[in-house]
Amino acid sequence: MSEKRIVVLISGSGSNLQAIIDSIAAGSIAGRIAAVISNRADAYGLTRASNAGIDTQVMDHKQYPDRAAFDNALQETIDGYQPDLVVLAGFMRILTPDFVRHYAGRLFNIHPSLLPLHKGLHTHQRALEAGDPEHGCTVHFVTEELDGGPLVVQAPIPVLPGDDAESLQQRVHILEHKIYPLAVAWFCAGRLELTATGVLFDGTPLPANGFRYTDE
Numbered sequence: 520m521s522e523k524r525i526v527v528l529i530s531g532s533g534s535n536l537q538a539i540i541d542s543i544a545a546g547s548i549a550g551r552i553a554a555v556i557s558n559r560a561d562a563y564g565l566t567r568a569s570n571a572g573i574d575t576q577v578m579d580h581k582q583y584p585d586r587a588a589f590d591n592a593l594q595e596t597i598d599g600y601q602p603d604l605v606v607l608a609g610f611m612r613i614l615t616p617d618f619v620r621h622y623a624g625r626l627f628n629i630h631p632s633l634l635p636l637h638k639g640l641h642t643h644q645r646a647l648e649a650g651d652p653e654h655g656c657t658v659h660f661v662t663e664e665l666d667g668g669p670l671v672v673q674a675p676i677p678v679l680p681g682d683d684a685e686s687l688q689q690r691v692h693i694l695e696h697k698i699y700p701l702a703v704a705w706f707c708a709g710r711l712e713l714t715a716t717g718v719l720f721d722g723t724p725l726p727a728n729g730f731r732y733t734d735e
């Protein structure tokens with residue numbers, strides 16, 4: 520199977536980007552990152568990309584009159600790289616329905632909660648306040664519903680006595696770095712397909728919560 524072309528969108532540290540870069544370098548993903556695009560010039564992920572010899576672009580959303588204009592320009596830039604897969608890795612922008620539809624079935628996001636719980640921001644604090652016995656992270660296909668697309672894989676952690684938002688964030692991050700490269704590897708190997716009725720893995724429907732990843 521030919522190597523898939525991946526474009527990664529970031530806004531910040533890019534530790535998930537790094538996990539994918541490392542996984543490609545280790546030969547675990549049959550793909551290569553064609554470009555990393557950030558909406559923030561100071562995103563550390565840009566340095567990570569440059570260090571790995573990956574093409575980078577900064578597109579500052581504040582330079583565009585509105586969300587649609589930014590998303591149109593972003594789409595044009597992305598499409599210049601002819602990606603098979605677009606990966607949102609801490610890209611902190613809400614995307615327009617047109618943009619999302621354009622990449623239907625080839626747009627991934629990672630979210631720091633066990634979706635459908637805690638869509639949006641401050642997920643670790645909200646998991647604590649809700650008294651959730653477990654928390655975690657999710658990789659999902661992106662659809663027009665914010666943090667609402669079909670789930671590919673989830674990794675749970677127990678919420679322990681004494682946990683605060685920061686300790687949860689740290690433990691969730693470790694698992695993000697495992698499940699995101701895994702999902703990208705499956706996609707690049709042609710094992711995942713988004714259909715009208717949900718996600719197929721090797722042609723078989725995944726449960727609504729996707730795979731449940733555990734370290735054991």
Ligand code: GAR
Binds near residue numbers: 532
């Ligand atoms: C990650 O925790 C990711 O789950 C989250 O942003 C962080 C980015 O970290 N994404 C969202 O909250 C999207 N709604 P990173 O830049 O170190 O990969």
